[in-house]
Amino acid sequence: MHDRSWTxxxxxxxxxxxxxxxxxxxxxxxxxxxxxxxDSTVLLHLALKAFWPAKPPFxxxxxxxxxxxxxxxxxxxxxxxxxxxxxxxxxxxxxxxQGISPITHGSRVHTDxxxxxxxxxxxxxxxxxxxxxxxxxxEERSRAKERIFSFRDRSHRWDPKxxxxxxxxxxxxxxxxxxxxxxxxxxxxxxxxxxLYVLQHRLPVVPLYLAQPRPVVERDGLLIMRDDDRLxxxxxxxxQERMVRFRTLGCYPxxxxxxxxxxxxxxVVEEMLRARTSERQGRLIDHDxxxxxxxxKREGYF
Amino acid sequence: MSSMLNEGETLGAFLDRYRxxxxxxxxxxGSVDDGKSTLIGRLLYDTDRVYDDHRKALExxxxxxxTQGGNVDLALLVxxxxxxxxxxxxxxxxxxxxxxxxxxxxxxDCPGHxxxxxxxxxxxxxxxLAITLIDARHGMTRQTRRHAFIAxxxxxxxxxxxxxxxxxxxxxxxxxxxxxxxxxxxCARLGTxxxxxxxxxxxxxxxxxxxxxxxxxxxxxxxxxxxxxxxVMRPAADAPLRLPxxxxxxxxxxxxxFAGRIESGSVTVGDRVQVLPSGRETRIARIACAEADGGDRxxxxxxxxxxxxxxxxxxxxxxxxxxxxxxxxxxxxxxxxEADLVWMDETPLMAGASFLMxxxxxxxxxxxxxxxxxxxxxxLAQHARDSIEWNEVGRVDIVTQQTIVVEPYRQMRALGALIxxxxxxxxxxxxxxxxxxxxxxxxxxRAHWATQPAPTIEPPADRSAxxxxxxxxxxRQRPAAxxxxxxxxxxxxxxxxxxxxxxxxxxxxxxxxxxxxxxGGLSRDLTFSDEDRSENLRRAAEVTRxxxxxxxxxxxxxxxxxxxxxxxxxxxxxxxxxxxxxxxQRGTDDAALFRDVESFIRPDQTxxxx
Ligand SMILES: Nc1nc2c(ncn2[C@@H]2O[C@H](COP(=O)(O)OP(=O)(O)O)[C@@H](O)[C@H]2O)c(=O)[nH]1
Numbered sequence: 001m002h003d004r005s006w007t008x009x010x011x012x013x014x015x016x017x018x019x020x021x022x023x024x025x026x027x028x029x030x031x032x033x034x035x036x037x038x039d040s041t042v043l044l045h046l047a048l049k050a051f052w053p054a055k056p057p058f059x060x061x062x063x064x065x066x067x068x069x070x071x072x073x074x075x076x077x078x079x080x081x082x083x084x085x086x087x088x089x090x091x092x093x094x095x096x097x098q099g100i101s102p103i104t105h106g107s108r109v110h111t112d113x114x115x116x117x118x119x120x121x122x123x124x125x126x127x128x129x130x131x132x133x134x135x136x137x138x139e140e141r142s143r144a145k146e147r148i149f150s151f152r153d154r155s156h157r158w159d160p161k162x163x164x165x166x167x168x169x170x171x172x173x174x175x176x177x178x179x180x181x182x183x184x185x186x187x188x189x190x191x192x193x194x195x196l197y198v199l200q201h202r203l204p205v206v207p208l209y210l211a212q213p214r215p216v217v218e219r220d221g222l223l224i225m226r227d228d229d230r231l232x233x234x235x236x237x238x239x240q241e242r243m244v245r246f247r248t249l250g251c252y253p254x255x256x257x258x259x260x261x262x263x264x265x266x267x268v269v270e271e272m273l274r275a276r277t278s279e280r281q282g283r284l285i286d287h288d289x290x291x292x293x294x295x296x297k298r299e300g301y302f
Numbered sequence: 303m304s305s306m307l308n309e310g311e312t313l314g315a316f317l318d319r320y321r322x323x324x325x326x327x328x329x330x331x332g333s334v335d336d337g338k339s340t341l342i343g344r345l346l347y348d349t350d351r352v353y354d355d356h357r358k359a360l361e362x363x364x365x366x367x368x369t370q371g372g373n374v375d376l377a378l379l380v381x382x383x384x385x386x387x388x389x390x391x392x393x394x395x396x397x398x399x400x401x402x403x404x405x406x407x408x409x410x411d412c413p414g415h416x417x418x419x420x421x422x423x424x425x426x427x428x429x430x431l432a433i434t435l436i437d438a439r440h441g442m443t444r445q446t447r448r449h450a451f452i453a454x455x456x457x458x459x460x461x462x463x464x465x466x467x468x469x470x471x472x473x474x475x476x477x478x479x480x481x482x483x484x485x486x487x488x489c490a491r492l493g494t495x496x497x498x499x500x501x502x503x504x505x506x507x508x509x510x511x512x513x514x515x516x517x518x519x520x521x522x523x524x525x526x527x528x529x530x531x532x533x534v535m536r537p538a539a540d541a542p543l544r545l546p547x548x549x550x551x552x553x554x555x556x557x558x559x560f561a562g563r564i565e566s567g568s569v570t571v572g573d574r575v576q577v578l579p580s581g582r583e584t585r586i587a588r589i590a591c592a593e594a595d596g597g598d599r600x601x602x603x604x605x606x607x608x609x610x611x612x613x614x615x616x617x618x619x620x621x622x623x624x625x626x627x628x629x630x631x632x633x634x635x636x637x638x639x640e641a642d643l644v645w646m647d648e649t650p651l652m653a654g655a656s657f658l659m660x661x662x663x664x665x666x667x668x669x670x671x672x673x674x675x676x677x678x679x680x681x682l683a684q685h686a687r688d689s690i691e692w693n694e695v696g697r698v699d700i701v702t703q704q705t706i707v708v709e710p711y712r713q714m715r716a717l718g719a720l721i722x723x724x725x726x727x728x729x730x731x732x733x734x735x736x737x738x739x740x741x742x743x744x745x746x747x748r749a750h751w752a753t754q755p756a757p758t759i760e761p762p763a764d765r766s767a768x769x770x771x772x773x774x775x776x777x778r779q780r781p782a783a784x785x786x787x788x789x790x791x792x793x794x795x796x797x798x799x800x801x802x803x804x805x806x807x808x809x810x811x812x813x814x815x816x817x818x819x820x821x822g823g824l825s826r827d828l829t830f831s832d833e834d835r836s837e838n839l840r841r842a843a844e845v846t847r848x849x850x851x852x853x854x855x856x857x858x859x860x861x862x863x864x865x866x867x868x869x870x871x872x873x874x875x876x877x878x879x880x881x882x883x884x885x886x887q888r889g890t891d892d893a894a895l896f897r898d899v900e901s902f903i904r905p906d907q908t909x910x911x912x
Pocket of ligand 1: 333334338467505
């Protein structure tokens with residue numbers, strides 16, 4: 001009777017589209033946080049689908065730390081051009097002036113200035129009342145308690161004790177002037193779901209997710225790709241060509257590559273299914289200290 | 303962590319298998335320290351779903367925060383927030399995801415603290431099965447009863463009790479049986495389907511994933527066996543269609559699509575449907591989908607998100623519900639409902655309080671007009687009370703300012719579940735479940751019109767009842783109401799004040815009641831909906847009545863577009879004292895208007911003329 005059988009992914013897709021439409025209908029100035037990675041890719045695809053044949057009724061916002069992989073930036077611009085989207089890019093001008101870098105200032109300072117503060121600046125400048133993001137609850141422990149519609153006060157803070165109960169699929173989207181909501185349509189997706197969706201819909205992703213010979217250095221137990229010569233070599237370090245890919249993408253000096261032969265999405269999925277470590281393992285930001293992500297979230301990190 | 307792939311399984315074979323994997327959403331609840339976190343940790347650990355780096359972090363954490371003397375503390379796997387960790391308690395719903403070779407699971411890990419009952423209701427609203435933890439040493443507690451009560455209230459079809467820490471009671475069967483009896487009896491009183499009761503030791507892993515060697519007397523399933531075998535509930539495709547409209551998409555003048563998620567039933571191109579509350583009928587023209595996504599669909603079932611178009615130009619907007627036509631089960635458009643509330647705000651609910659109510663995709667102003675009772679969770683007794691306190695459950699009557707479309711929650715969750723939002727703080731004050739909607743009182747305001755005029759208050763003895771007669775005689779007028787009505791810009795207000803000036807110059811006592819001015823105060827709570835316009839006119843008419851009793855001539859300047867409402871105003875004031883003038887129809891000759899009014903208010907004028 002129906003076009004095809006209903007799958008677990010259809011369930012998640014329908015839920016995400018419902019959330020995107022609620023966000024569009026209930027807020028005056030929503031914005032989609034586009035971070036170029038696989039989650040953003042799925043999120044954008046769902047947004048295009050949710051409002052087709054209209055364009056998504058919100059702009060895309062990318063917080064550019066100026067330390068993203070070059071391939072990410074070209075993928076971002078190509079995507080915005082292909083779909084004719086309103087892409088807005090923001091970089092913290094003070095951070096830029098101070099020359100904040102993850103290499104010299106460390107991941108904490110860099111993340112705080114170039115991501116958290118930059119995001120606040122951009123949200124305030126745009127007077128956005130809803131910021132839609134691709135975060136998933138299974139990513140990290142403190143995210144497990146995050147709501148789908150997550151309230152932020154006037155200073156963009158998240159208070160885990162003051163969350164609104166979220167019942168059925170009836171979000172409470174009311175905010176006062178200056179307050180805002182973070183909206184996470186992919187809350188219930190797992191990393192595997194995201195990849196299976198990419199595979200099923202043949203979505204183009206940044207090539208960095210696929211294995212390829214790349215110049216990397218071993219540093220602090222991670223394989224860091226030398227995307228440009230701002231990554232100065234320390235004594236004893238040398239650049240080697242290795243067959244690697246990335247499970248998550250961020251600022252290149254903070255993203256650890258994994259050695260892999262998976263040069264197609266199929267092979268990536270297969271590797272995932274056999275994976276024994278979490279995707280965040282390759283991220284320096286989580287290793288600073290136990291509970292670090294939670295602190296960043298309270299400060300307004302996405 | 304082990305592979306998700308079976309021995310030798312190819313990706314293609316996996317994908318086929320994965321497509322048939324079902325997703326089960328369940329919750330875990332219990333009092334603090336009953337072992338909920340340990341149970342979930344154990345489930346993940348014993349199914350080998352813990353990533354190696356998480357396992358390593360867990361081992362390190364166990365040394366610092368653990369309660370197991372440096373041994374792995376499984377509870378830490380799922381304790382997320384710092385404050386909780388420091389206090390050693392879980393304070394909020396946490397969501398966990400895991401999959402076995404047979405099924406995917408979403409776990410809503412719900413709090414044990416009594417004051418966080420709201421989170422239990424939150425978790426339950428997303429799940430079909432609840433596992434309630436009971437400490438074998440203590441048996442059922444108030445919290446256990448409360449959690450089972452809320453699970454029943456939210457209509458969870460499957461209930462499980464896990465009697466934990468059986469190791470601490472020496473795996474005593476008699477102890478288990480007595481807890482089991484108590485739980486079964488409680489659930490029977492709640493009217494839930496028969497629950498499954500399982501003896502476990504979360505700490506040692508008995509009866510979670512692996513059967514226990516300590517309980518040869520127990521023949522039932524382990525927790526995981528049960529989770530992998532209960533039927534997954536999904537909306538039936540042959541149920542009646544309910545499609546609450548989220549948005550109207552109008553990308554071009556020739557396309558008008560209605561976006562929403564099918565909450566029940568299915569839509570097929572050509573289906574006859576109606577839009578509620580208006581009741582207008584049409585047919586589904588398209589289920590539109592981009593070429594890149596496989597193009598238009600012929601038919602989609604719940605819970606699919608769709609974009610449909612109609613064959614006719616039918617009004618439909620956010621908050622409306624598209625439903626099938628006919629069928630025995632129909633939603634009720636109404637203004638008044640009876641509902642059960644789980645009260646979630648620290649400020650107690652009092653009758654008369656106003657909120658924003660969200661039901662389906664519609665948000666309307668609503669007032670709790672009556673508290674019927676509050677339920678004592680220990681005895682299930684219903685107590686008449688005038689407030690509902692934080693974390694209590696009670697039954698109320700709610701009246702809404704605009705039409706809503708409801709169905710009993712037990713029949714149709716999509717149109718039976720609601721939330722109340724505090725108008726000032728915007729907090730979610732309550733979760734509600736509709737029991738019934740009252741279609742017989744379509745407009746509570748018109749009910750005001752219908753009531754008899756208020757009984758006349760006896761004037762005090764020293765006040766002459768003939769005073770108003772004397773006044774009218776002095777002013778040489780018969781008290782009367784002149785309603786100047788018509789759309790904005792039809793010249794009502796200008797005429798009203800010109801008339802007032804003219805009557806004043808002639809020595810009469812007249813004043814203007816301006817509809818717009820009323821809205822600044824007396825009718826500040828009203829909108830411009832039909833029913834609120836009607837109500838505004840009713841209030842003006844009531845004020846007019848009081849003034850007429852004082853011998854005045856009252857000039858009403860109001861839009862008053864509804865004939866029915868004008869007739870009600872006429873009845874309230876009295877037809878012999880009421881003159882309605884349609885400003886849109888009337889010529890610009892003020893002198894003629896003045897003559898008509900003067901003749902109407904002349905003391906010797908016979909009633910009804912003019
Ligand atoms: N002996 C014993 N202790 C247990 C068992 N399950 C949990 N515990 C202990 O009970 C305490 C509370 O457990 P926890 O999972 O944190 O409880 P929660 O508050 O319900 O999440 C911890 O010290 C656990 O180690 C069990 O089956 N047997």
